[in-house]
Amino acid sequence: MKYLQRLGFVMVSLLLLSSFTTAQEKLVGKWKGQDKGDIGYLILTEDGYATFQLEDQVFGGKSFEMRGVTSKMTYEIDRSQYPNAIDFIITNTDNNKELGRMYGIIQMLSEDELQMAMNFETKERPADFSKDQIVFERMK
Secondary structure, three states: HHHHHHHHHHHHHHHHHHOOOOOOHHOEEEEEEEEEEEEEEEEEEEOOOEEEEEOOEEEEEEEEEEOOOEEEEEEEEEEEOEEEEEEEEEEEEEOOOEEEEEEEEEEEEEOOOOEEEEOOOOOOOOOOOOOOOEEEOOOO
16 A cells, blocks of 8 residues: 555656646757748756847857957746746856846747747837747757
């Protein structure tokens, strides 16, 4: 009887642990999107780094140059709101000072499709996906 109780406890524990996948874990990977005919990539790493790539231009990651300053770009997800918020944070790697933040919203359309909207004109987070949105497909 104790064996069955332990087995049941282990199975329930494993089930609960596997069901609590964080939003960041679901987003980790390389994503491909198309905007106004241009194909670009978004790379989100397990350790919180974000990279945008358009043709041969790379913006973000663990180390990149921005206006002569060595910087890095990380991301944070806020699941407490809907749609979920995503911030891309640019930080000076020399003094760890935040240089800027881009505000966006995201939602998973499926396991392999991600919709994102960013506001490039102001520092306000978009309220919905009606403007400046792009759908990314997970690269496998």
